[in-house]
Amino acid sequence: MQNLIPKPDSGKVAPTRTGGNPKIENLEFAKRNIPSASSALVIGGLLGLFQAIFLIIMAKPLLRFMGIKADSPMLTPAIQYLTLRSLGAPAILLSLAMQGIFRGFKDTKTPLYATVVGDVTNIILDSIFIVTFHWGVSGAAIAHVFSQYLISIVLLWTLRKKINLLPPSIADLQFGRFLKSGSLLLARVIAATFCVTLAASLAARLGPIPMAAFQISLQIWLASSLLADGLAVAGQAILASAFAEKDHEKATATAVRVLQHSLVLGLVLAFVLGVGLQFGSKLFTKDIHVLHLISISIPFVAATQPINSLAFVFDGVNFGASDFSYSAYSMVSPLFLLNEI
Incomplete structure (x- = not known):
């Protein structure tokens, strides 16, 4: 962690000519060069572009691999959604990187406000594109992509006031140190994504009705579980x-308290869900077959909430x-157990 903290002199910015305006001069000196933050932005942008290109080119083979057959009614809308949604990959990865930077500043309000603005925009555009224009899944994908770029723009505009987005030279970027920790987190994300992807693939092989029930249950499960992310x-x-200040007593007390809160939150979510x-599932669909399968999944969605909440925290x-x-090993190791089973 110490490697990612900028050195004392790295926060200084060379003075620039501002016409003698003290306000502008103060603004210029308030900015800092943080190589780890710049590295995160560069890597996030490049990975986002790579992901978008890969998903657009490989959309059909990936969906076939997921178990969607050539004659399946899900194939065409799935290709449309995946292709359009892939265009938002750069914005998503950039926004995730910037949210991490703001967390480093202990600023959790800015990402919250940006996300709320993006989500509200997404809801409004969904209503327009799906209900008014009848664009279906394509409209949902376009609305989501637009909202993600809006979130990224809001975060980027705010972040540029705090730091210099790019360092003076490429040599100042800390790709090696950044990727050392990033590779561990990447392994963790791949493991988590693999589990969800495997479940989606198995559901897709069962047909449109089981897949619809699975997606509704999954989204409810994720939405409720992510409430614990605020505590995390x-x-x-x-x-x-606390660790930076070597205050281990404060660190212990904080860990115990947030874990206690997460358990309470998980129990409350389990009861609510x-x-x-039992009644709210009708808000998502009117199909009696899908509703029947959702009713079967309700105990699993509800019972796992305390576990999910604790895991996030x-x-x-x-x-x-x-x-x-x-974090990486604890997420990857169950995959080997799954392989043995």
Whole structure:
């Protein structure tokens, strides 16, 4: 973690001519050069472009690999959605990188406001493109891509006031140090994504109705589970500060408290979903066959909430302690157990 913290003199910015305006001069000196932040932005942008190109070119083979047959009614809309949605990959990865930078500043409000603006825009555009224009899944994809770029623009505009987005030279970028920790987190993300992708592939092979029920259940499960991410972010920021100050007592107290809160949150979510989905599932579909399958999944969605909540917060605790290796290994190791089964 110390390697990613800028050295004392790296925060200085050479003075620039501002016409003698003290306000502009103060603004210029307020900016800092943070190589790790610049590296994150560059890597995020490049990976986003690569991901977009890869998904657009490989859309049909990937969907076939997922189990969608050539004569399946899901194939055409799936290709349309995946191709259009892929255009938002650069914005998504950039926004994730910038959210991490803001967390490093202990600024969780700016990402929240930007996300709210993007989500509200997404909802409005969904109504226009899907209901008014009847664009179907293509409209949903376009609305999502537009909202993601809006989030990235808001975050980028705010971040440029705090730091210099690009360092004075390429040599100042810390790709090696950044990728050392990033590779561990990448392994963790791949492991988590693999599990969800495998489940989606198995559901797709069963046909449109099971796939529809699976997607509705999955989105509800993810949306409720991600509520614990707020606790994880708060715990991560406080823990990182405590470890930097070598205040181990504060770190221990913080970890215990956020874990307690996460367990309570998980139990509350389990009760709300267990009861609410009995009636609320009709908000997503009117198909009786899909509703029947959703009713079967309700106990699993509800019962896993305490586990999910604890898992998210444990990740935040590990990230705050810069223990990326444990987070990666703990996520990857179950895959080998799954392979043995």
